Amino acid sequence: MxxxxxxxxxxxxxxxxxxxxxxxxxxxxxxxxxxxxxxxxxxxxxxxxxxxxxxxxxxxxxxxxxxxxxxxxxxxxxxxxxxxxxxxxxxxxxxxxxxxxxxxxxxxxxxxxxxxxxxxxxxxxxxxxxxxxxxxxxxxxxxxxxxxxxxxxxxxxxxxxxxxxxxxxxxxxxxxxxxxxxxxxxxxxxxxxxxxxxxxxxxxxxxxxxxxxxxxxxxxxxxxxxxxxxxxxxxxxxxxxxxxxRGFSRRDEVDPILVDATSNTILRSFMDVPGGPRIPHAVSVGSPRQVHYTYDMDKGMLLQVWRGGFLDATPMWHDRGNGCSRPRGAVQHLGKPAFTLAKLSSPDAAWITDSTGTGYRPKGYVLDEQDRPAFRYLVYGAAVTDVIKVLEDGHGLRRELTVENPAEGLYAKLAEGSVIEAQPGGLYIVDGRSYYLQLEDAKGLKPVVRESGGRQELIVPVKGKLAYSILF
Incomplete structure (x- = not known):
């Protein structure tokens, strides 16, 4: 034995x-x-x-x-x-x-x-x-x-x-x-x-x-x-x-269909996340620096980031397929699917669970000269541009949200986890030392770490532009 x-x-x-x-x-x-x-x-x-x-x-x-x-x-x-x-x-x-x-x-x-x-x-x-x-x-x-x-x-x-x-x-x-x-x-x-x-x-x-x-x-x-x-x-x-x-068994009986990101690469598919529903309008963005992410078009959410290979498209493209792809690297999930922006009556108010009353409308994305997408949507009557770029040193990615004519009481949820530890200089350690979040530009507005459903959330008021980096 x-x-x-x-x-x-x-x-x-x-x-x-x-x-x-x-x-x-x-x-x-x-x-x-x-x-x-x-x-x-x-x-x-x-x-x-x-x-x-x-x-x-x-x-x-x-x-x-x-x-x-x-x-x-x-x-x-x-x-x-x-x-x-x-x-x-x-x-x-x-x-x-x-x-x-x-x-x-x-x-x-x-x-x-x-x-x-x-x-x-x-x-x-x-x-x-x-x-x-x-x-x-x-x-x-x-x-x-x-x-x-x-x-x-x-x-x-x-x-x-x-x-x-x-x-x-x-x-x-x-x-x-x-x-x-x-x-x-x-x-x-x-x-x-x-x-x-x-x-x-x-x-x-x-x-x-x-x-x-x-x-x-x-x-x-x-x-x-x-x-x-x-x-x-x-x-x-x-x-x-x-x-x-022992490395001899195979999860699939077919040759895998792998997608590499030798240049900035975009693939739309369904995406399954642990403990959550299937994301039907997921956009995965790959980088030659081997840092990648998935964006949920239905909620304006940065869903997950990972380092390593880009995507395994076998479930989507083999035989009749089920429409799903899956990351090939070490994945860091960034919380359950939720809207990034919500209008709250106070910093303690519950986060929204659906789009009722938000006027949320996805407007797709446009590509820059390096084929990197800028996502666009409408929410609470405001036009939002969401730009996510891989950092030059490969340490993670930077996100910049620009909100035109933001509604009063508008907040952004940046992170959730079992524990969120605030450090000097706008740095946060999220979910038991799973990743870092570096808040760069909140227009002087104070972020809030709050309790919600037995977990912690990092939210910050939005008055026009918000920028932060995820380091992992």
Whole structure:
């Protein structure tokens, strides 16, 4: 029977595979790890400042594993006491700006963790989620690194946001005499919900391995000498990975019909969103910077943003189709479908649920010289122009709403989430560190974070022009 390990905010539960014995180790200490260095500590939570390189800010408590190397506390790699062969590893991690770390399966095979936010070219093996290169100093310059594997696409999130990594690993095999009979394999690696590696054979240990040899089992090793990084909700399941985690099953029985955005690209389709209705008039806009979004024409709402590939149009175009497309990258949903603009009697009034009394009329969109759309609609007698552009650095997108002759009491809903944290300078951290919202121009009007239906909303009065950026 496969054993199971869980490191989470409540504690650490360990289960060995040999006899099925289990033991609990509280995350009030670091006893699950061998001789942890002084840079490692526990915290209740952790955050980052986008303007401060290689720094994280922990809060007192437990549940989050944090590495904060500095001159007084030099970084050192962290090794688990337990050793593993085949395993499925799942965890959340947070990078500091400009930081570098890595996860070594069996202490020998590294999946790179790096602040790759804004990488808009093809990722490399040294980018976030890459399988790091092997290394040979005897090879010619420029060829010392070899057999590294880049992630299929860059789906990294911004520093200071939680990212999710899931790995299905098959250990090398050995015969009774200790001779290797099969190489180790990364059967499947998914980053932020997107598969970035499938069935990658590892011919030997990657650079920086704990040894040049290979073994049936080895410790989980976290790189700690390169920069600030945090982890939570580490889960390990030992034993042969299940079939669905081995990268050999397919969701569809047909070849996928994929739409890439090598230039600014627009596709109209139905769009399904979690927990919400099907959006019949969705416009998805793709960018060659690999940052994309979907706009709901029926509500004037920025529905979702994502990084990675553009769209999978198989459901729409295969056979008779159902009219739907779906994003191919790491998607950030921006709330349940709702009108962006509403007329409220007070900042505490309920947000509108339909167009009754609004006079809402979509007027389509016009394209600029780079084929980027400006959406237009009428609401409460005002003409609205909604322009959304991908930021030049690929860090997210900027939205500018222009409202001609706005009605009295008009508000815009910018975000919703379980928690919305206000930061200095008009910055907000939304929904448990899922994304940032940077308010740029509200014409001096004060935004409001309010409670609604057990969640929080960020709304702001509208007097003509409103601009903000979503960073993710």
């Amino acid at each position: 496969a054993g199971f390990v869980c490191l989470c905010s409540a504690g650490l539960v360990l289960s060995g595979t040999a006899a099925g014995q289990s033991a609990g180790v509280s995350l009030q200490d670091l006893s699950a790890f061998r001789d942890p260095g002084e840079s490692w500590q526990l915290a209740a939570d952790v955050s980052a400042d986008l303007n401060k390189r290689d720094v994280l800010f922990p809060t007192r408590g437990a549940g989050v594993l944090v590495n904060l190397p500095d001159r007084k506390h030099p970084g050192r790699d962290l090794y688990s006491r337990e050793e593993y062969g085949d395993m499925e590893l799942e965890l959340d991690y947070m990078m500091a700006p400009g930081s570098n770390s890595g996860i070594y399966l069996q202490g020998r095979y590294e999946v790179q963790l790096l602040d790759s936010w804004g990488v808009t070219t093809a990722p490399r093996p040294g980018d976030n989620g890459g399988i790091y290169e092997r290394w040979d100093d005897q090879r010619p310059e420029g060829q010392k690194g070899y057999e590294g594997y880049a992630p299929r696409t860059n789906v990294s999130r911004a520093p200071g946001l939680w990212q999710h990594l899931k790995i299905a690993f098959r250990a090398p095999r050995f015969d009774a005499a200790g001779h290797k009979t099969a190489n180790a394999r990364m059967l499947r690696v998914a980053l932020n919900g997107v598969v970035i590696h499938e069935d990658v054979e590892l011919m030997g240990p990657t650079r920086g391995a704990m040894g040049g040899d290979e073994k049936p089992v080895g410790p989980l090793r976290i790189q700690g000498d390169h920069g600030a990084v945090a982890f939570r909700n580490i889960r390990i399941k030992t034993g042969e990975p299940h079939q669905e985690e």
